Amino acid sequence: MSSIKGSRVGLPLLAVVGSVCWECKEAKQDGTSLSRCKGCNRAVYCSSKCQKRNWASEHSTLCKALRRLNAGPKASGKLTWDEFKTLQILRYSMIVELDENGCQKPEAINHARAVHYQPKCENCLRTPFDNVASETFRLTPCDDCKLAFFCSPNCRAEGLEQHQQKQCSSLEDAGACELITMDHIKETGEAMIQLPSENPRHTYKPLHTAQSWKDYFKDVSNSLFARYITKEFSPADDDNACLQACRFLKIAVDSSSLILTILAGLESEIPSLASRTKLTIHIIGADDQEIRRARMPEDLYHLLPKLQHLVVGYVGPDVGSAHGNTTKLLEFECCPKCQSMGRSPRQAFLADDLYHDFAESDLFAKYPPDLIIAPNSGHAESQVQRWQPTLQCILELGVPAVFTTYNRNEAVDEEQIFDTMGAHFSKRLAENPWRGVLPKFDAFMERYDVFYFNYYWYIVKGRTDI
Numbered sequence: 043m044s045s046i047k048g049s050r051v052g053l054p055l056l057a058v059v060g061s062v063c064w065e066c067k068e069a070k071q072d073g074t075s076l077s078r079c080k081g082c083n084r085a086v087y088c089s090s091k092c093q094k095r096n097w098a099s100e101h102s103t104l105c106k107a108l109r110r111l112n113a114g115p116k117a118s119g120k121l122t123w124d125e126f127k128t129l130q131i132l133r134y135s136m137i138v139e140l141d142e143n144g145c146q147k148p149e150a151i152n153h154a155r156a157v158h159y160q161p162k163c164e165n166c167l168r169t170p171f172d173n174v175a176s177e178t179f180r181l182t183p184c185d186d187c188k189l190a191f192f193c194s195p196n197c198r199a200e201g202l203e204q205h206q207q208k209q210c211s212s213l214e215d216a217g218a219c220e221l222i223t224m225d226h227i228k229e230t231g232e233a234m235i236q237l238p239s240e241n242p243r244h245t246y247k248p249l250h251t252a253q254s255w256k257d258y259f260k261d262v263s264n265s266l267f268a269r270y271i272t273k274e275f276s277p278a279d280d281d282n283a284c285l286q287a288c289r290f291l292k293i294a295v296d297s298s299s300l301i302l303t304i305l306a307g308l309e310s311e312i313p314s315l316a317s318r319t320k321l322t323i324h325i326i327g328a329d330d331q332e333i334r335r336a337r338m339p340e341d342l343y344h345l346l347p348k349l350q351h352l353v354v355g356y357v358g359p360d361v362g363s364a365h366g367n368t369t370k371l372l373e374f375e376c377c378p379k380c381q382s383m384g385r386s387p388r389q390a391f392l393a394d395d396l397y398h399d400f401a402e403s404d405l406f407a408k409y410p411p412d413l414i415i416a417p418n419s420g421h422a423e424s425q426v427q428r429w430q431p432t433l434q435c436i437l438e439l440g441v442p443a444v445f446t447t448y449n450r451n452e453a454v455d456e457e458q459i460f461d462t463m464g465a466h467f468s469k470r471l472a473e474n475p476w477r478g479v480l481p482k483f484d485a486f487m488e489r490y491d492v493f494y495f496n497y498y499w500y501i502v503k504g505r506t507d508i
């Protein structure tokens with residue numbers, strides 16, 4: 043799962059399937075097709091200027107890897123999903139560089155995406171780089187999503203219905219959301235769409251009174267955006283503006299998910315939450331994704347009227363690799379309304395230690411956590427041994443710790459690990475009401491499965507024998 047959790051904004055799905063230029067991320071306006079890199083036959087460009095720029099910045103390295111990929115293991119005939127998955131894992135291991143801990147290096151994110159998103163026939167699961175007759179093998183897109191492909195009228199006839207039932211609309215959404223995100227980056231320079239509540243609340247409205255994101259936007263955050271979505275997070279209306287607003291919200295929810303999961307954890311673990319004036323949260327295993335969403339913690343000020351002083355610590359080895367900094371304290375001015383309510387600037391620190399080492403530091407002693415959260419940590423999926431002392435430390439601290447996962451299987455595996463450690467569960471695994479709503483894909487999952495940010499959650503607090 044580390045593929046999507048990389049610290050950079052990686053190649054969009056739209057680029058990997060050849061719909062937008064790999065450099066400027068735009069489609070050609072005049073309808074002519076993009077030109078293909080002669081080296082790898084995968085990268086596409088709108089102009090030679092973009093191609094040159096992309097070559098200099100990253101493609102010279104990526105192109106070499108992609109040529110290795112093209113020469114790699116090949117399918118000859120129609121594949122089952124399991125056969126395809128095995129090939130994909132081989133392909134991934136051929137071109138994605140891992141660090142000494144077996145984790146994907148952050149700079150390998152585009153290598154990974156080239157594997158996960160490579161266009162294939164949805165029916166026979168072959169790609170143009172398999173053993174196919176290149177004169178006759180042409181992938182043509184699904185008319186609706188334009189992100190799934192078929193290699194022949196036969197394959198289309200056999201595969202289209204399944205695709206339309208199980209996949210088409212989420213792919214269409216994913217592509218449209220990528221376009222919105224790319225526009226946002228161009229307009230604002232910000233890679234993350236963040237939508238913290240606009241105004242601080244004056245009375246506390248518990249989050250658990252909301253049953254859906256729509257309830258949250260309408261009754262808790264009092265956001266005008268509530269009117270664009272239904273309780274099921276579909277567009278409330280069938281006009282285009284509403285559809286676009288709904289998609290914008292879906293992207294924003296990827297940023298809100300963590301902070302609302304924190305708030306839900308606080309509500310469940312701290313009975314006096316509504317009257318608390320100070321809170322310290324530790325986000326562990328944090329990386330660039332969490333740090334770039336630095337505006338979101340303001341939500342805790344806006345949703346907890348009594349809160350005056352908030353400290354958020356981002357702890358984990360990837361914090362350092364993303365920023366080249368070790369321990370440092372940052373201050374974020376809160377909004378003018380919060381200032382007039384006498385609130386201190388939000389404080390944050392980055393510590394690029396493993397959590398159990400960090401727990402020995404002066405900084406920890408100065409800012410001990412009221413709540414720990416480990417978003418999408420995957421601690422049962424990779425680096426299991428390396429996580430052990432951290433999990434041990436968390437249980438010994440006896441501080442409530444929220445864990446989230448990308449899918450149910452991960453959560454089941456993690457619960458098992460904590461059970462063998464004698465953990466006390468304040469909350470057993472469940473689907474997180476504040477999970478992301480934008481489906482994510484990679485090629486290692488079961489057919490048609492998708493995952494979400496913070497999809498499942500559970501809370502541990504100390505051990506049963508303490």
Ligand SMILES: [Zn+2]
Nearest residue numbers: 063066088092
């Ligand atoms: Zn371009």
Ligand SMILES: [Zn+2]
Nearest residue numbers: 079081082105
């Ligand atoms: Zn190339």
Ligand SMILES: [Zn+2]
Nearest residue numbers: 163166193197
């Ligand atoms: Zn086919």
Ligand SMILES: [Zn+2]
Nearest residue numbers: 184186187210
């Ligand atoms: Zn489709």
Ligand SMILES: [Zn+2]
Nearest residue numbers: 343376377380
């Ligand atoms: Zn504010």
